[in-house]
Amino acid sequence: MTSLSAKDKDAVRAFWAKVPGKEELIGADALSRMLAVYPQTKTYFSHWKDLSPGSPQVRKHGKTIVCGVGEAVGKIDNLTAGLLNLSELHAFTLRVDPANFKILSHNLLVVLAVIFPEEFTPEAHVALDKFLASLAGALSEKYR
Amino acid sequence: MVEWTEQERSIITGIFANLSYEEIGPKALVRCLIVYPWTQRYFSSFGNLYNAEAIRGNPNVAAHGIKVLHGLDRAVKNMDNIKATYAELSVLHSEKLHVDPDNFRVSSAGLQQMHSAHLKADRLVSRRLTFPLFLHQLLADCLTIEIAAKLGTAFTADTQAAFQKFLAVVVSALGRQYH
Numbered sequence: 637m638t639s640l641s642a643k644d645k646d647a648v649r650a651f652w653a654k655v656p657g658k659e660e661l662i663g664a665d666a667l668s669r670m671l672a673v674y675p676q677t678k679t680y681f682s683h684w685k686d687l688s689p690g691s692p693q694v695r696k697h698g699k700t701i702v703c704g705v706g707e708a709v710g711k712i713d714n715l716t717a718g719l720l721n722l723s724e725l726h727a728f729t730l731r732v733d734p735a736n737f738k739i740l741s742h743n744l745l746v747v748l749a750v751i752f753p754e755e756f757t758p759e760a761h762v763a764l765d766k767f768l769a770s771l772a773g774a775l776s777e778k779y780r
Numbered sequence: 781m782v783e784w785t786e787q788e789r790s791i792i793t794g795i796f797a798n799l800s801y802e803e804i805g806p807k808a809l810v811r812c813l814i815v816y817p818w819t820q821r822y823f824s825s826f827g828n829l830y831n832a833e834a835i836r837g838n839p840n841v842a843a844h845g846i847k848v849l850h851g852l853d854r855a856v857k858n859m860d861n862i863k864a865t866y867a868e869l870s871v872l873h874s875e876k877l878h879v880d881p882d883n884f885r886v887s888s889a890g891l892q893q894m895h896s897a898h899l900k901a902d903r904l905v906s907r908r909l910t911f912p913l914f915l916h917q918l919l920a921d922c923l924t925i926e927i928a929a930k931l932g933t934a935f936t937a938d939t940q941a942a943f944q945k946f947l948a949v950v951v952s953a954l955g956r957q958y959h
Contacts, residue, residue, distance in 0.1 A: 672937035673944055746928045753929035758814035759832060765815060
């Protein structure tokens, strides 16, 4: 994937400034959609009792994910270095197939469109899409 | 054979029944051309696509976006036989399609024939073969985003699942016609 231009980074930061306070709302929705629309992803959550949209586990984990993305926004100038520990976690402990990063990213973008229909312009969309792809790349760093 | 539940059928027909083709069609195609700029490759006859402003104001893009939704409409009305619907489209499609991109002309061909003709008319057929398949998926994703923005929270996870399943069947059916 291409690297992020200064314009991309500005666009990502500007858009993400609207997120604080909505991390659980966004995260829970994105995770629920992923589990519903791509049921094969449920395999990673077989240890959860309740995979339904409002469940406490889904809400908590959704918030964790979106907070993680927010942290990555702060490290946007060097995602690989900044996400080293998370990469190790995903690679060695969670062993999430990196193909799923794309799936979650798609659902995150859908949720952003639902919650911020005016602001999620094609210009914001392309910057965020590139950012999430770079993020996924950084998370995949330690896999092999 | 694709199986549809009653709920899925009603979700999909509901989305299209309440959709403004004139509003959403152009927005979806504009988004696709901006977010995935390499897709502009297939619209070189459309005129000015040099920047987001130009793309948004381009009447050919808008017209084509509307056309795409009308094309999907056919599948909505024939959900039990989407594969055959797109194979038949060349017969049932009454509009004359005069596309004159770069160095070849396609006339009066159905949608399916037009899509595969784009491939045959190029020296680099084998490399290009995969592009339009991705194009359909990319456009489908942009349409999903536009519908999500329009419907807001009414675009529930179940709604999204049904809609994406529908688009996946359409994309697969369109892809079948390439050879």
